[in-house]
Amino acid sequence: MAAPDGALLCLCFILLCPGILGDEDSTPRCGYQACPAVKPEMLNVHLVAHTHDDVGWLKTVDQYYYGGKTEIQRAGVQYILDSVIPQLQADPSKRFIYVEIAFFYRWWKQQTEAVKSVVKQLVNEGRLEFVNGGWCMNDEATTHYSSIIDQMTLGFQFLNDTFGECGRPRVAWHIDPFGHSREQASLFAQMGFDGLFFGRIDYQDKNIRKNLREMEMVWRASANLPKPTADLFTGVLPNGYNPPRMLCWDVLCSDEPIKDDKDLDEYNVDEIVSYFRQVAHVQAKHYRTKHIIMTMGSDFQFQDANMWYKNLDKLIKYVNAAQSSGSNVNVLYSTPSCYLHELNKANLTWSVKTDDFFPYADGPHQFWTGYFTSRPALKRYERMSNNFLQICNQLEVLAASKAQNGPYGVGDSSVLRKAMGVAQHHDAVSGTEKQHVANDYAKRLSKGWDRCEVLISNALSSLSGSKQDFVFCNKLNISVCPRIEELSNFTVTLYNPLARAVRTYVRLPVNGTKYIVSDPKGSSVLNEVVAVSNFTKALRKNRGYAVNELVFEAWVPALGFSTYDVSRKPERFTFRRLVRSLGELQDERTSTLFIENNYVRVSFDKNTGLISAIENLHKNLTLPVTQNFYWYHASVGNEQSNQASGAYIFRPYQEEPLPMSKIVNTYTVQTELFQEVYQNFSSWCSQVVRLYKKQKFVELDWTVGPIPVSDLVGKEVISRFDTSLKTSGTFYTDSNGREILKRRRNYRPTWPLNQTEPVAGNYYPVNSRIYMKDGKIQLTVLTDRSQGGSSIADGSLELMVHRRLLQDDQRGVGEPLSEPGFDGKGLMVRGKHFVFLDTVEDSPELQRLKAEAEYMAPLAVMGVGSEAPYNEHQAPIKEFSALKEELPHNVHLLTLAQWDSESIILRLEHQFEQSESKVYSKPQTVNLAHLFSAFEITSVEEMSLGFNQQKKDMSRLTWNTAQEKDGSNSFSSHNSTSEHTVTLHPMEIRTFRVRIRQG
Numbered sequence: 001m002a003a004p005d006g007a008l009l010c011l012c013f014i015l016l017c018p019g020i021l022g023d024e025d026s027t028p029r030c031g032y033q034a035c036p037a038v039k040p041e042m043l044n045v046h047l048v049a050h051t052h053d054d055v056g057w058l059k060t061v062d063q064y065y066y067g068g069k070t071e072i073q074r075a076g077v078q079y080i081l082d083s084v085i086p087q088l089q090a091d092p093s094k095r096f097i098y099v100e101i102a103f104f105y106r107w108w109k110q111q112t113e114a115v116k117s118v119v120k121q122l123v124n125e126g127r128l129e130f131v132n133g134g135w136c137m138n139d140e141a142t143t144h145y146s147s148i149i150d151q152m153t154l155g156f157q158f159l160n161d162t163f164g165e166c167g168r169p170r171v172a173w174h175i176d177p178f179g180h181s182r183e184q185a186s187l188f189a190q191m192g193f194d195g196l197f198f199g200r201i202d203y204q205d206k207n208i209r210k211n212l213r214e215m216e217m218v219w220r221a222s223a224n225l226p227k228p229t230a231d232l233f234t235g236v237l238p239n240g241y242n243p244p245r246m247l248c249w250d251v252l253c254s255d256e257p258i259k260d261d262k263d264l265d266e267y268n269v270d271e272i273v274s275y276f277r278q279v280a281h282v283q284a285k286h287y288r289t290k291h292i293i294m295t296m297g298s299d300f301q302f303q304d305a306n307m308w309y310k311n312l313d314k315l316i317k318y319v320n321a322a323q324s325s326g327s328n329v330n331v332l333y334s335t336p337s338c339y340l341h342e343l344n345k346a347n348l349t350w351s352v353k354t355d356d357f358f359p360y361a362d363g364p365h366q367f368w369t370g371y372f373t374s375r376p377a378l379k380r381y382e383r384m385s386n387n388f389l390q391i392c393n394q395l396e397v398l399a400a401s402k403a404q405n406g407p408y409g410v411g412d413s414s415v416l417r418k419a420m421g422v423a424q425h426h427d428a429v430s431g432t433e434k435q436h437v438a439n440d441y442a443k444r445l446s447k448g449w450d451r452c453e454v455l456i457s458n459a460l461s462s463l464s465g466s467k468q469d470f471v472f473c474n475k476l477n478i479s480v481c482p483r484i485e486e487l488s489n490f491t492v493t494l495y496n497p498l499a500r501a502v503r504t505y506v507r508l509p510v511n512g513t514k515y516i517v518s519d520p521k522g523s524s525v526l527n528e529v530v531a532v533s534n535f536t537k538a539l540r541k542n543r544g545y546a547v548n549e550l551v552f553e554a555w556v557p558a559l560g561f562s563t564y565d566v567s568r569k570p571e572r573f574t575f576r577r578l579v580r581s582l583g584e585l586q587d588e589r590t591s592t593l594f595i596e597n598n599y600v601r602v603s604f605d606k607n608t609g610l611i612s613a614i615e616n617l618h619k620n621l622t623l624p625v626t627q628n629f630y631w632y633h634a635s636v637g638n639e640q641s642n643q644a645s646g647a648y649i650f651r652p653y654q655e656e657p658l659p660m661s662k663i664v665n666t667y668t669v670q671t672e673l674f675q676e677v678y679q680n681f682s683s684w685c686s687q688v689v690r691l692y693k694k695q696k697f698v699e700l701d702w703t704v705g706p707i708p709v710s711d712l713v714g715k716e717v718i719s720r721f722d723t724s725l726k727t728s729g730t731f732y733t734d735s736n737g738r739e740i741l742k743r744r745r746n747y748r749p750t751w752p753l754n755q756t757e758p759v760a761g762n763y764y765p766v767n768s769r770i771y772m773k774d775g776k777i778q779l780t781v782l783t784d785r786s787q788g789g790s791s792i793a794d795g796s797l798e799l800m801v802h803r804r805l806l807q808d809d810q811r812g813v814g815e816p817l818s819e820p821g822f823d824g825k826g827l828m829v830r831g832k833h834f835v836f837l838d839t840v841e842d843s844p845e846l847q848r849l850k851a852e853a854e855y856m857a858p859l860a861v862m863g864v865g866s867e868a869p870y871n872e873h874q875a876p877i878k879e880f881s882a883l884k885e886e887l888p889h890n891v892h893l894l895t896l897a898q899w900d901s902e903s904i905i906l907r908l909e910h911q912f913e914q915s916e917s918k919v920y921s922k923p924q925t926v927n928l929a930h931l932f933s934a935f936e937i938t939s940v941e942e943m944s945l946g947f948n949q950q951k952k953d954m955s956r957l958t959w960n961t962a963q964e965k966d967g968s969n970s971f972s973s974h975n976s977t978s979e980h981t982v983t984l985h986p987m988e989i990r991t992f993r994v995r996i997r998q999g
């Protein structure tokens with residue numbers, strides 16, 4: 001069944017080939033019922049024609065779409081789709097899968113109605129199948145669950161809008177991400193996927209699984225949700241996502257085609273048929289059913305689909321022809337879902353996996369644990385952009401049409417939503433892209449911010465009833481906001497995206513020394529003015545010149561805003577000098593230096609200037625803690641392996657990192673609102689240890705970079721906390737910001753590990769927190785972005801904050817990770833760690849609430865210039881909440897976003913695990929009708945997590961599992977929503993399509 005030649009195909013395509021397509025019966029036949037016939041008594045080989053299209057990596061997403069910059073990589077996604085569609089159209093037996101909606105959407109926009117209808121027909125017949133179906137194939141180590149859910153929802157939205165039910169993916173397809181998180185699997189299960197396939201798994205794990213025939217299993221991906229809510233059938237693909245050796249027939253490959261004219265030299269059919277049968281039988285030894293899968297395709301393949309399909313046609317023809325002479329191998333065009341369906345029909349009992357697939361190693365000295373930290377500034381920008389997007393989404397709902405169109409222009413949340421969708425890609429937030437591509441991701445986010453700024457301005461103006469010139473200060477972390485520095489009067493409107501009121505400390509660059517700050521009721525609030533530190537001046541360089549920082553505490557109502565007035569006082573007062581200089585500190589070295597508030601005391605070693613102890617004053621807990629920065633000397637290869645540390649791989653040259661400094665210079669700043677110790681570790685590393693008056697944790701505000709490399713040594717910088725806690729090799733890290741996983745040094749829960757990299761092989765992704773504990777005390781560090789972390793010795797925790805390398809690590813990116821920073825002299829990074837010392841019992845509560853408040857922090861928008869009423873009938877208001885009542889502490893408002901003109905997405909999440917808190921780990925009931933004051937709810941429909949199906953219509957394939965855990969928790973996963981009452985169980989997310997009437 002060889003395909004007709006290309007020219008004929010094109011012609012046929014244009015004329016829509018009524019002969020082929022003229023099928024009056026247009027009822028969709030997609031889904032499992034559309035799967036090809038198999039031969040139950042034979043070994044069935046499911047060929048999956050596919051392309052892996054990175055949403056940016058060596059080229060930007062747009063360059064990949066069009067196929068430009070061929071000198072970097074011969075890859076053009078438009079040509080792939082252009083080329084595949086006529087092949088499918090011409091032959092009903094052919095199949096293709098497509099994955100990345102960021103590309104498909106670009107292509108779709110440019111097609112004619114005729115082509116669109118052809119494609120719809122192919123989708124309706126299951127011949128073109130969408131798998132995964134998110135905006136991108138997201139990274140799993142460095143992504144936050146909030147953004148994973150959003151990017152999947154965005155892809156699903158396009159598919160549902162465009163193709164309806166036949167566009168709904170059944171199978172998750174994470175063939176390239178570099179290790180797999182448990183939370184990702186749990187989210188996939190809750191999105192309704194029947195199975196997950198991936199390609200990358202630790203080489204030791206893979207060998208063992210092959211031998212045990214455990215390449216396919218059921219992943220029980222939540223320790224909280226009742227089975228099978230978070231159960232996901234999971235398959236490890238045999239060859240990553242590539243074809244078997246010698247069987248790659250893409251224009252980018254160089255394997256021999258099938259030469260089937262016996263009259264010609266080099267006839268190779270018999271050879272290939274027998275080789276293929278052998279490959280199939282070998283593969284089948286590692287799998288359990290009479291079905292195996294082969295991924296026929298790879299990165300950006302199928303630009304000339306005819307090459308692949310022509311050879312696959314021959315392969316199928318000749319291998320199957322051998323059946324008449326006794327072969328029991330049956331080859332067919334198939335898809336991952338059709339393969340999955342056969343596995344399900346086999347009705348076997350599958351093993352159960354409950355941990356995750358981190359870290360990933362593809363050799364003894366090749367641990368992919370560097371990317372957990374690579375490009376720390378991009379990682380932070382991505383996390384902040386999620387914060388901003390959630391605020392933008394919420395205000396779009398709260399201000400309705402007045403958000404999109406208003407005095408500030410046309411606002412739009414979709415630009416940032418798409419930019420965030422792209423940024424989740426496994427070569428985006430992961431930090432494994434080329435520098436110019438990283439720049440492109442940041443630029444896209446920034447354009448998204450611009451459009452959201454307009455939307456937010458419109459919304460705040462309409463909700464507050466007042467028009468003013470709004471200034472968004474996006475560089476407050478480096479004390480830069482030129483438009484407010486000189487002003488004697490401005491307002492600060494704080495918007496709080498949480499469903500609970502928050503207290504926050506606002507810190508703004510100013511030039512005055514005395515200010516009056518008034519709260520929304522007009523009472524003046526305590527404020528402090530301190531000098532901008534030299535650390536900050538060195539970091540911001542010529543981007544700003546403010547000399548002081550104004551600090552005050554603000555209160556912001558739930559899902560609402562409050563506006564504070566700031567006015568500068570005449571400067572006849574002398575500036576209170578609060579800063580103690582280094583010289584003064586010398587005097588103090590006779591006594592202990594410490595800072596404290598009502599909750600925490602942090603002591604410093606008087607000789608070294610380093611933190612020496614942390615005390616929880618309420619609970620009377622004291623823990624000696626030494627914190628310092630160190631750097632690992634990056635390996636460039638040695639006699640054991642030539643593997644260098646790079647963008648993906650972390651490989652230190654020696655186990656012991658070098659201390660940044662043994663003695664640090666310090667000075668303190670003490671005010672009524674906060675106390676700070678400034679520590680200067682080196683010319684490129686500093687930290688401020690800060691205690692705000694009412695905060696129960698220590699804030700470590702670190703600045704690292706540019707990492708010097710003039711000694712030609714790549715460096716990987718960590719912040720390390722050393723204590724005397726007896727931790728027996730155990731520590732804990734979060735999975736995508738949600739459930740906690742227990743980690744044990746030099747250990748993997750499911751196989752006997754041969755540890756070959758004592759540092760890199762013990763690194764895990766930290767998306768929001770890492771902690772360690774003994775029987776009584778827990779030390780927790782929350783992060784403001786994803787980082788790699790570990791506990792290399794008992795009582796010790798470390799987080800990698802920055803890395804700069806001089807070698808490429810040979811995994812394709814082809815550039816050493818040496819970020820230039822904004823001035824080309826090397827990237828400087830600033831970030832925060834929040835350190836909690838508490839009892840084991842009380843720790844989760846504080847952590848959960850702070851982690852929530854950190855990733856959905858309040859936004860400060862400055863109002864400058866004269867105010868005008870939004871319209872004459874409206875009196876300006878300075879304090880607003882869209883809620884009638886706050887949500888209880890254990891319920892998080894995960895999503896509040898406009899869906900279409902008549903409905904919104906509402907996601908509520910129980911943010912505690914089962915046994916974390918006596919108070920909060922209980923089921924919680926919320927009445928939606930009593931929640932919002934900004935609008936009235938007219939109807940509520942419960943949806944799947946990805947918003948592409950009603951919850952009641954979700955029906956997933958069921959699987960038999962080996963071990964049935966006893967004492968399994970069993971709240972019904974179909975708990976009803978009576979009227980508008982919603983009950984949430986620990987770690988449960990419930991998603992609703994809500995129709996509203998604006999109040």
Ligand SMILES: *[C@@H]1O[C@H](CO)[C@@H](O)[C@H](O)[C@H]1NC(C)=O
Nearest residue numbers: 160161164165947948949993
């Ligand atoms: C999905 O598409 C169907 C059919 O077009 C539509 O009725 C439904 O409302 C869509 N779902 C969502 C969540 O938009």
Ligand SMILES: [Zn+2]
Nearest residue numbers: 052054176426
């Ligand atoms: Zn990839």
